[in-house]
Amino acid sequence: MEEMKLEANKELNILKRSSSQIGSLQWLKKNLFSSWSNVLLTIISAVVTGYILFNTFQFIFTADWSVIAVNFRLLMIGQFPVAEIWRVWTILGVLTVLLGLSWGLWKGSMAHVAVSIGAIMLIMVAMPFIQMSTRLILGGNIVLLLLTFFIGTKLPKLKIPVIAVWLLYIPLTIFILNGFGVLAPVSSNIWGGFLLTLLIASVAIVISFPIGLLLALGRRSSLPVIKYFCVIYIEFIRGIPLITVLFIGQLMIPLFLGSGVEISNVLRAMIGMTLFSAAYLAENIRGGLQSLPRGQYEAAQALGLNKTYMMTFVILPQAIRAVIPACVGQFISIFKDTSLVAIVSLTDLLGMGQKLVANPEFLGKQMEVFVFVGFVYFIFCYLMSHVSRRLEVSLGAGHR
Amino acid sequence: MKKKSSLLLFSFLLVLVLALVGCTKDEEAGTGTEEEGGTTTNSTGGSASTSSSILETVASRGKIIAGINDALPGFGYVDSDGKNTGFDIEFAKAIAAGVLGDAEAVEYRPLSAQERFTAVQTGEVDVLIRNTTWTTNRDSEVGLNFAPVTFYDxxxxxxxxxxxxxxxxxxxxxxxxxxxxxxxxxxxxxxxxxxxxxxxxxxxxxxxxxxxxxxxxxxxxxxxxxxxxxxxxxxxxxxxxxxxxxxxxxKEPLAPAVKGGDDKWFDAVTWIVFATIQAEEFGITSANVDDFLDDENPDIKRLLGTEGNLGEQLGLPADFGYQVIKQVGNYGEIYDRHLGPDTVFKLERGLNDLYTNGGLLYSAPFR
Incomplete structure (x- = not known):
């Protein structure tokens, strides 16, 4: 291990030195203008890029962003009643505390997540159109984040409770948002905006992982019933597009269930997304399982471990570590795919955007709205892939 | 080394199990949501198909569920305060005002063009007011009943x-x-x-x-x-x-639609739409409706419910006409608020004017 690192460092140093020795002019000549065809290519691509960039910036600076400023709350939480907005703040507060504590406790990858979320809050505080009260709450959250960070560094005992709260976080969120008789009910069909995007995505991600794991194991099972059930399920789901699954959820389920049973369409979308991504995750994990050399299985058997022990203690940890990048890729894709629920008239971030441009006041402002929506998706997807890279490094997945 | 990794594995297992628990909890929570949100819907909604009318379901639930479009400029959209508003939305409010006496007792269910008919058929929504064109096929095979046309497009x-x-x-x-x-x-x-x-x-x-x-x-x-x-x-x-x-x-006659085979509810919706048109014909607006309460014209008296028992016959409160006009307004007011000369659309009334002004709006008599 040590040797490998040293070697890698050496290589890096050599690279660094060589790049600094060559002047920037030489670098240009070598890489961009080495032959007449390269010169031509460089000039053409520079012109095209410049043209596109110029137009993009021109749009960004001349566009009327007031549609975002005025409707910022709608984009974030949809039509969630203003009187009940404290629930959203509570959820955010709990998230902040969890992030802060985890940052203090584990550092590493968590630090990146916590700092990024904090930075997003800070940017929001700095936005001119944010209401003063919102600003104060966001500022409070940032302070809370730092405070809990210090608590986390001082109290390593908190690890287990923090993990427990993390696991309960999504049920807790749904509980607080909905009320369930304890608080005044806020029915799920008025949940919306980015809040709904995050909810659907996180429920789908968290629940589809264990289901996918079971499916992957089931597919390699020697029991034919389980095996073929898993094979048929996985291949069936992988054979139909997500939008079909969502339409089946929205249109067919109510017909099957008749008028007596009612499942909210948010839940229908969540179930559809979860079942869909479970099939893909199963295939990712199966890839990990198959990548392990047979020696691992044989060694575990030679030690006298039974099948359950072998899987849980020897095979799965290695297999899953190997497929982290693929799984995170799948998670990012789930996150982006949540925008499809706008088509079945749920008001996620994109759906809310579509609704905003129907307001006569903001007719024709669809470019601004969709650019903003795309930007929000980009930030969060980039954050996810960044954290996954950190996770790979800290788990050493790349070194084998 | 071995101990350490087994600890890691064990904690992983724990996470997995807890995640599963979390998941079942969550799903229970989800179904619980519905029970909380729609207890009254379910209990009465189930029996609606056999004996009682949606009208009674709505009355016991205390609000109507309207299938709407929330992304059509002028007709249905979300304003910056997060409220649903628009020409179609106002008719949903009028129905709530007429049936329940409260124009705000509406739950809006945004529907896409594809899912709108299923939502009516399964009883997910009580009424569909979503720029839906009245056609033969939809009236017969799709199994809808169309109330009077609210907009001729x-x-x-x-x-x-x-x-x-x-x-x-x-x-x-x-x-x-x-x-x-x-x-x-x-x-x-x-x-x-x-x-x-x-x-x-x-x-x-x-x-x-x-x-x-x-x-x-x-x-x-x-x-x-x-x-x-x-x-x-x-x-x-x-x-x-x-x-x-x-x-x-x-021709695109846009009309509110309800599930076929429920005459009481269909009549209620029909006559509430008529009330807005009739009110405009009489010149009754939300502002002056109170002055008309002691008007001697028997037609106006019947519309406002100060004479006769039309409301009772329809299964509605006696003053449903008054409530519709007072809380929402007559057809012309609704039109002007969302499509008329003071809006960005500046749409001419054209076909959507009273028959007395050369349009097609014509209310059957309140008698």
Whole structure:
């Protein structure tokens, strides 16, 4: 291990030195203008890029962003009643505390997540159109984040409770948002905006992982019933597009269930997304399982471990570590795919955007709205892939 | 080393198990949601199909569930405060005011064009007020009942003012933009085939995309309902550079729809819509309705419920007409608030005027 690192460092140093020795002019000549065809290519691509960039910036600076400023709350939480907005703040507060504590406790990858979320809050505080009260709450959250960070560094005992709260976080969120008789009910069909995007995505991600794991194991099972059930399920789901699954959820389920049973369409979308991504995750994990050399299985058997022990203690940890990048890729894709629920008239971030441009006041402002929506998706997807890279490094997945 | 990794594995297992627990909890939570939200719906909704009417379901639930469009400028959208508003939405409010005496007792269920009929059939919504065209097929096979038409629309075509195109015949060989999956696409093809005009249909998936293509000049003309054309023209960079052909390609009577086979509920919705039209004919508005309460005209008395028992016969409160007018307003008020001269659309009343003014709005008598 040590040797490998040293070697890698050496290589890096050599690279660094060589790049600094060559002047920037030489670098240009070598890489961009080495032959007449390269010169031509460089000039053409520079012109095209410049043209596109110029137009993009021109749009960004001349566009009327007031549609975002005025409707910022709608984009974030949809039509969630203003009187009940404290629930959203509570959820955010709990998230902040969890992030802060985890940052203090584990550092590493968590630090990146916590700092990024904090930075997003800070940017929001700095936005001119944010209401003063919102600003104060966001500022409070940032302070809370730092405070809990210090608590986390001082109290390593908190690890287990923090993990427990993390696991309960999504049920807790749904509980607080909905009320369930304890608080005044806020029915799920008025949940919306980015809040709904995050909810659907996180429920789908968290629940589809264990289901996918079971499916992957089931597919390699020697029991034919389980095996073929898993094979048929996985291949069936992988054979139909997500939008079909969502339409089946929205249109067919109510017909099957008749008028007596009612499942909210948010839940229908969540179930559809979860079942869909479970099939893909199963295939990712199966890839990990198959990548392990047979020696691992044989060694575990030679030690006298039974099948359950072998899987849980020897095979799965290695297999899953190997497929982290693929799984995170799948998670990012789930996150982006949540925008499809706008088509079945749920008001996620994109759906809310579509609704905003129907307001006569903001007719024709669809470019601004969709650019903003795309930007929000980009930030969060980039954050996810960044954290996954950190996770790979800290788990050493790349070194084998 | 071994101990450490087994600890890691054990904690992983724990996470897995807890995640599973979390998941089942969550799903229970989810179904619980519905029970909390819709207890009354379920208990009464189940029996609605056998004996009782949606009208009773609505009364016991204390609110109506309206299937709406929340992304159609003027007709249904979300304002900056997060409230649903628009021409169609006002009729949902009118129904709530008439049935329950409270115009705000509405739960809005945004529906896409594809899922709207299923939602009515399964009883997910009580009434569909979502710019739905009244057609034979929808009235019969789809199993809906259509209340009186609230908006007479028709498909039109917009062309640049300086294009020299004045009629459909001039569109020979033109590239015409339409939205995909709508009746407008089919109507255009039908109409042009009937007239033997060759054209190229350029299909887009949203109105915004059609307009963008039209304004950039990549299509010669575009078509949608005339109300949509007018509203879009009003926000174009130079509205005067475009014109709408006088020809109307199709009839699009937009009406509220309810599930077929429930006459009581259908009648209630029908007569509440009529009440808004009748009120305009009498000149009763939300502002002056109180002055009419002691009017001697028996027609007005019956409409406002100060005489006779029309409300009782319909299964509605006696003063349902008064409540509709007081809380929402008459047809003209609703129209002016969302489509009239004070809005960006500035739509002429045209067909949507009272029959006394040359339009098609005509309420059956309250008697």
């Amino acid at each position: 028709g498909q039109g075509i917009m062309v640049p003012a300086d294009s020299g195109i004045d009629s459909l015949e001039d569109l020979e060989g033109a590239r015409i933009g339409v939205e995909t999956g709508t009746t407008t696409e089919l109507n255009l093809a039908d109409q042009m085939r009937a007239k033997g005009i060759n054209f190229e249909a350029v299909v887009f998936d949203s109105a915004d995309a059609v307009v963008a293509a039209y304004e950039s000049g990549s299509i010669d003309a575009w078509t949608t309902d005339k109300s949509g054309l007018v509203s879009r023209q009003s926000i174009m960079q130079d509205p005067s550079a475009h014109k709408i052909l006088t020809e109307t390609i199709s």
